[in-house]
Amino acid sequence: MSTKTALDFVSASEHKAFDLQHRKVINFNIDRYDNAVSNGLKQWNNLENAKRKAHSIKWRVMENLDKLLPEFEANFQKNGGKVIWANDTVEAQREILTILRRVQAKKIVKSKSMVTEEIELNAFLENNQIQSVETDLGEYIVQLLGQKPYHIVTPAMHLSLADIAKLFHEKFDTPENATAEQLTLKARELLREEYLLADVGITGANFLIADTGSIAITENEGNARLSTSFPKVHIAIVGIEKLIPSINDLDLYWPLLANHGTGQRLTVYNTILSGPKREGESDGPEEMYVILLDNGRTDLLAQKEQRQGLYCIRCGACLNACPIYKNVGGHSYGTTYSGPIGSIITPHMKGLQEFKHLSYASSLCGKCTEVCPVKIDIQKMLLLNRRDSVKEGFSPQVEQWGWKTFAKVAIKRNWIDFFNGKWKNFFLKKFFTKAWGSKRTLPPIAQTSFSKQWKEQEKKDKTY
Amino acid sequence: MRSALFLLFTFELFMSSRDKIIQAIKAAALEEVPLPAAVGNPITYEDPVQKFSDVAKAVGTSVLEAESHQAVKDHLMQTYIPEVQTRWGLEQPLRMVSTLPEMEGLAEQITDVALDPHSLENVDMAIMSAQFGVAENSALWVPETMIRVLPFICQHLVLLVDSRQILNNMHEAYEKMGLGDDSFGAFIAGPSKTADIEQSLVLGAHGPRSLAIYLMA
Ligand code: SF4
Numbered sequence: 001m002s003t004k005t006a007l008d009f010v011s012a013s014e015h016k017a018f019d020l021q022h023r024k025v026i027n028f029n030i031d032r033y034d035n036a037v038s039n040g041l042k043q044w045n046n047l048e049n050a051k052r053k054a055h056s057i058k059w060r061v062m063e064n065l066d067k068l069l070p071e072f073e074a075n076f077q078k079n080g081g082k083v084i085w086a087n088d089t090v091e092a093q094r095e096i097l098t099i100l101r102r103v104q105a106k107k108i109v110k111s112k113s114m115v116t117e118e119i120e121l122n123a124f125l126e127n128n129q130i131q132s133v134e135t136d137l138g139e140y141i142v143q144l145l146g147q148k149p150y151h152i153v154t155p156a157m158h159l160s161l162a163d164i165a166k167l168f169h170e171k172f173d174t175p176e177n178a179t180a181e182q183l184t185l186k187a188r189e190l191l192r193e194e195y196l197l198a199d200v201g202i203t204g205a206n207f208l209i210a211d212t213g214s215i216a217i218t219e220n221e222g223n224a225r226l227s228t229s230f231p232k233v234h235i236a237i238v239g240i241e242k243l244i245p246s247i248n249d250l251d252l253y254w255p256l257l258a259n260h261g262t263g264q265r266l267t268v269y270n271t272i273l274s275g276p277k278r279e280g281e282s283d284g285p286e287e288m289y290v291i292l293l294d295n296g297r298t299d300l301l302a303q304k305e306q307r308q309g310l311y312c313i314r315c316g317a318c319l320n321a322c323p324i325y326k327n328v329g330g331h332s333y334g335t336t337y338s339g340p341i342g343s344i345i346t347p348h349m350k351g352l353q354e355f356k357h358l359s360y361a362s363s364l365c366g367k368c369t370e371v372c373p374v375k376i377d378i379q380k381m382l383l384l385n386r387r388d389s390v391k392e393g394f395s396p397q398v399e400q401w402g403w404k405t406f407a408k409v410a411i412k413r414n415w416i417d418f419f420n421g422k423w424k425n426f427f428l429k430k431f432f433t434k435a436w437g438s439k440r441t442l443p444p445i446a447q448t449s450f451s452k453q454w455k456e457q458e459k460k461d462k463t464y
Numbered sequence: 465m466r467s468a469l470f471l472l473f474t475f476e477l478f479m480s481s482r483d484k485i486i487q488a489i490k491a492a493a494l495e496e497v498p499l500p501a502a503v504g505n506p507i508t509y510e511d512p513v514q515k516f517s518d519v520a521k522a523v524g525t526s527v528l529e530a531e532s533h534q535a536v537k538d539h540l541m542q543t544y545i546p547e548v549q550t551r552w553g554l555e556q557p558l559r560m561v562s563t564l565p566e567m568e569g570l571a572e573q574i575t576d577v578a579l580d581p582h583s584l585e586n587v588d589m590a591i592m593s594a595q596f597g598v599a600e601n602s603a604l605w606v607p608e609t610m611i612r613v614l615p616f617i618c619q620h621l622v623l624l625v626d627s628r629q630i631l632n633n634m635h636e637a638y639e640k641m642g643l644g645d646d647s648f649g650a651f652i653a654g655p656s657k658t659a660d661i662e663q664s665l666v667l668g669a670h671g672p673r674s675l676a677i678y679l680m681a
Contacts, residue, residue: 032663043600045507063494066486085482137669138660154660161662188670196582214648222616222656222671228606229613230581240485247641251506254651255601265519266601266634268657269616269671271650282574283581284612294481298488307492402588 005334006357013328013361015326022329025160030320035153036263043255043265054252055375058311061243062301067081068210068243069292075213079275081288088295089119095291096202098122100130103233103287106201109191111217111224112136113204114152114314115237115293118336121202132193132202135223136425137187150330152337153261155315158329188365191223201227201285203239206313207253208290211246214274215290218257218267225271234276234285241294241310242244247272253313256373260315296349306381309345311374318368318378340368344381347389356389487628506633512599513679516630520602523654526676529627533566536624536678540570540591544676548589548620552673558588561618563611567591574611581613590618590672594652596629597677598637604677605637607649615652621672623652627679 016022044050055393061068073083086092100108108125110116110132122143127134134143135262138155141164142148149155156164165182174186189199195201198250203224205215216234217224228234244253250270258267301307319339330338335346336353359382362368368378446453467506477605479487509515517527528544530536545558560571560676561584567573594604604623606615615621632639656671667673 029663036529036663043507063496066489069486069489071643085480085485087481099657123541123666135670136660137658141660156660159661161664164661180664181666183661184658184666184669188668191670192585196585221658221669223669225616225650226613226670229616240489248638251638255634262659264523266603266651266653268523268654269650269652270603274648281580281608282577282611284608288565292485294485294488298485298492301489301492304493415652 005060005354008334009332009357009361012332012334013324016329016332017327023327025158026326026329028160029154029157030326033066033263033320033426037259038263040259040263043259050256051373053373054256054313054373055308055311057244057249057252058374059308060306061245062241062310064241064245065240065301069240072208072210072213072243075211075293076275076290077213079213079273080278080299081213081290084289084291084293086291086293089348092119092237092291092293092295093121093124093252096237097124099233099235099287099289100125100128100200103199105130105233107131107133107194107198108200108202109133109135109194109198109227109231110139110204111201111219111227112155113202113237114149114241114336116202117149117203118295119237119293120305121237133191133198135191135194135221135227136219137184137221137223140187140191142166147335148331150338151316151319152314152341153319158331192226195223195226195230198227198231200233200235201229201231202235202237203228205242206257207250208238208243208292209247209250209272210243212272213273214247214272216250216254217271217273218254218269220262220268222263225269228271228273228285229283232285233289234273234288234290235289236273237291237293240294241293241295241312257313257315260317260371260373277417299380300345300348303348305384306344306348308376309341309381311376312341312345313374314341315373317371317373321367321371323365323367328361333361338384341376342376344376344378344385347385352385352389352392356385359383359385359389369387389421407422486655491670493646494525507600508632509599512630512632513627515599516597516602516680519599520654520677523602524604524657524675525602525654526674528676528678529681530624530678531681533564533624536680537567537570544622545589548674552619554588558620559586560589560591561587561614562591563614564591564593564624567681574614579611579613580670581611581617584611584617587618589620589622590614591622591624594623594625594677596631596640597625598631598634598635598651600633601653603634603637603653605641605649606652615650616656616671618672620676621652621655622676624678624680627681631681 041047076083084167086095122132134140141156150158161180165178168183169176172186206218207216254270255266258264276286276288300309318341322340325339333342335342343361346358347355362382364379366379487567520527555633562571563574597604655667655673655675656669657665657667658669659665
């Protein structure tokens with residue numbers, strides 16, 4: 001009953017977990033992240049309160065989405081922007097293509113956006129002979145390699161300086177042992193050309209602001225601003241859950257996102273874009289579109305107990321905290337959103353049957369829940385997904401029999417003592433090896449049960 | 465019954481994506497919930513200007529003080545510009561651009577709305593003013609007036625801010641901004657940077673490579 005996706009996940013993660021070079025790079029990068037974050041969090045005098053408020057604002061947003069989305073729409077239109085609604089990937093792709101065809105776009109620049117990954121925009125545009133260039137440095141690097149982002153905040157986290165220097169050496173003839181500064185400078189030069197030439201800029205947004213009808217974009221590099229200023233058209237594609245009620249709420253979300261994403265007090269550029277170029281302005285896009293994307297989000301919203309998965313602000317903290325993520329790496333998940341948050345939302349957005357295995361990609365250590373700036377109870381969501389997948393009969397047949405028998409036997413003392421160690425070992429191997437993984441050996445069960453050993457020990461003690 | 469179902473079906477067919485999404489949201493059985501309570505008092509500082517300048521320096525910004533626009537101009541010419549030239553190995557005279565009329569003579573003035581933003585591609589230094597600054601994170605609010613791309617395309621950015629306009633925290637900042645025309649623009653906190661390569665910080669990613677702030681007395 002295991003789907004191909006699940007089997008791919010198991011084999012990819014088994015492979016990665018034993019890839020020592022991978023582990024070294026990730027641990028090094030996440031260590032640096034951890035240091036920065038522990039510093040950044042010092043700016044709050046009551047972090048717990050801030051997180052609680054961030055949670056409750058998002059809660060209110062989800063419960064009022066039917067009113068807030070039209071409010072955003074009306075206000076953004078008032079500012080001269082256009083709003084497009086898209087149910088799924090196909091619709092979103094089609095709408096984007098229609099705009100690009102109308103303005104006869106040949107080249108577009110993109111700034112980092114997970115939603116465009118979700119709708120596989122780059123591949124789609126390529127099939128339609130439109131060149132799309134990623135401008136965020138990390139994204140640019142993974143695009144050059146023909147890979148997908150490894151991490152929702154740090155797309156090239158899995159690569160070492162040496163890997164990137166080698167790539168740039170081959171592509172652009174930079175020195176073989178170039179420093180991070182030299183590589184960044186090279187990318188800067190190359191990409192500046194692209195902003196100037198592009199016909200359309202495509203971005204995501206970190207927040208949709210209902211009361212002003214604006215989008216908020218957070219970045220360090222400046223590429224999003226350049227991508228939205230030069231081209232004559234700007235398209236922002238945004239999940240409907242990115243809404244916040246008021247521009248005033250940014251005082252909470254911006255610092256939270258910065259602290260948890262990179263450990264900064266505030267990201268370098270926090271931009272509010274409220275529409276196309278206005279009278280009296282000399283630049284900015286002539287047309288600005290916001291595409292509101294559903295793509296499974298209303299399915300998650302329909303799950304009352306699980307809808308808090310939509311509160312996520314994509315800071316990446318739960319990925320960095322997750323022992324599973326650190327071992328199997330972002331690519332093994334085979335999903336746009338990896339790590340704990342990906343594991344809880346993907347089964348709802350893309351189907352429980354195919355992605356329920358992700359609910360088990362967790363040790364339930366609870367670190368993710370602890371670090372989340374919007375206090376999503378990630379652990380609980382994972383358990384709820386497990387419950388649902390078992391309820392709907394999606395767990396493998398053999399394992400279901402296994403667990404049932406195990407439960408019967410394990411709760412009865414005399415049953416446990418009835419089988420000797422050999423039988424028990426046979427039983428475990430038979431039913432659980434797959435779940436346990438081929439690279440681990442199941443620890444053997446003692447020949448005599450603990451209670452028997454205890455009794456024998458007591459007898460011995462008495463004889464002294 | 466049959467025809468009712470059929471009607472429903474055809475209705476679905478003709479529903480726009482917007483209606484479908486709104487319907488799906490409504491069908492998700494939302495609850496009525498009240499507004500969340502305030503988060504408690506944000507941090508305030510004894511000396512916000514001092515705090516502002518400490519935080520700014522920590523993220524790689526140069527912080528300078530000046531009495532007047534003339535003083536800024538003099539300092540730029542005599543000290544800051546030569547410093548930038550030495551630091552970044554720039555021998556040729558810099559192309560300077562400003563939106564401030566007071567910088568006339570030192571920098572090209574941007575007054576013409578019909579200006580082609582592409583012509584700003586090779587600006588070395590831009591001088592602009594910020595409306596206010598925020599002590600807790602050294603962010604400066606630069607409203608969008610006339611030219612959006614200038615503070616991002618220039619190689620080096622200089623921002624002037626009135627030191628009486630240094631607020632404590634983001635909370636005060638949003639109170640000040642209100643909901644007017646001011647909601648166009650950006651908070652800028654430092655020179656552009658990236659840590660995408662092995663998390664090591666490099667200043668000057670795509671935007672300006674340096675930022676200098678003049679606190680105006
Ligand atoms: S679930 Fe929480 S910790 Fe994880 S990315 Fe989303 S906001 Fe960050």
